[in-house]
Amino acid sequence: MIFFFVGIVGLSFLLIHRFFWVKANPVVVSFEQESPTNENEDNKSEETAEARSERQEREKFEDAWKDFDMAQADVDTFEIVSNGLAKDKNRVYYRSSSVNVSYDEEGERNVGATNEFGVVDGINPEGFEYLGGDYWTTEYVKNNERVYFKPAGENKEDFVFSVVEGADPTSFEITTGGMFTGKDAVHTYVQDVTVDLESFEETESYAYAKDQYRVYSSFGLGMEWNQILEGADPKNFRVISGAYATDGKKVYGNCYAYEWLCISDIENADPKTFEPIDKVFSKDQVYVYWLGQKIEGADPATFKTDGIGVGWVDGVFYSDKFAIYYIDPMNQRRFEEFDPTTFEVISTAPNDNGFLIQAKDKFGEYKITFISKGQNGPVGIKFDFEVEALVYE
DSSP states (O other), rough: OOHHHHHHHHHHHHHHHHHHHOOOOOOOOOOOOOOOOOHHHHHHHHHHHHHHHHHHHHHHHHHHHTOOOGGGGGGGGGGEEESSSSESSEEEEEEEEEEEEEEEETTTTEEEEEEEEETTTTTOOOOHHHHHHSSSSSSEEOOOOOOEESSSSSGGGGGEEEETTTTOOOEEEEEEEOOOOOOOOOOOOETTEEEOOOTOESSTTTTTTEEESSSEEEOOOSSOEEEEEETTOOTTOOEETTEEEEOOOOOEEEESSSEEEEEEEETOOTTOOEEESSSSSOOOSSSSEETTTTTTTOOOOTTTEEEESSOOOTTTEEEEESSSSEETTTTEESSSSSSSTTOOEEEEEEEEEEEEEEEEEEEEEEEEEEEEEEEETTTTTEEEEEEEEOOOO
């Protein structure tokens, strides 16, 4: 369970750090620190909950931009628009942030962030406003002339803006809770694409919708995940079961993209013989898949999906008639040294840099050491594996 706790802590950090993107009232920033006074403290104690929230949001924005070089900006008109965007009368600026994870000599995990500031080219700052978006894929901004889409996030590559063609900036607003991400007085949008509402239809699966031009998906880890399935053929697109679907050329289904659940095409899957086993496992005549990932060496005819010991987040052992397989969100390992018909887990315990599993089969007992590689995700840790046969005298 220790790794379940690590996963939850990591996921919480990701949600707090990566997705603190909220619509904000512009604030003029001087970055000058005032000395605290009793009067200020008294005012804080008397403020309303709404005023307190606005003040805390403003303070977080100011803290995020405190290292910005004001020499490149017009100080009198500089405004922070969101956690990652600011403007003055001449330019729009971005603040990208990357998370740095390191480990000290004792193995303690240290998390830091590096900020980088730059200019957003090609967007007129007059009337520039951050509109918001969903948590995973989409953010919108606008000025007096146009509406722009950008991928959600604070990495440098996320600050690429595309014009939402035909969108009316005076009536445009974001939409949440469904397939669409934005709308104006005339049109409805997914990201920077105009949806053809006359041909738009939802499928029998919660995960997909389509119009005559495109296939859309909306799926994520407890949040919205609105995207366009690039290359999917809407004419021949059909749902197989649940989140599994095909257009006759590719198979689509649940995937795990290191940080969250998603929808993607399943590489190498054969549409003619593909079949779901459950929400996690699927197979075709050649391969077995776990959340869209091919399980190397697994036999689709004999693979068993009932796990052997351990928990889902910490990983589970599976078997076919040839081998034992360890699978979790961050790892996949095939063990040919164990007998798949008699293999069982005896115990699991953490160690200094990972954890230990004691297991046995008809040939003897084993110690399987999971050694952390220092590559942690919200629901898992990247491991190296060592197997030692135990000999008792």
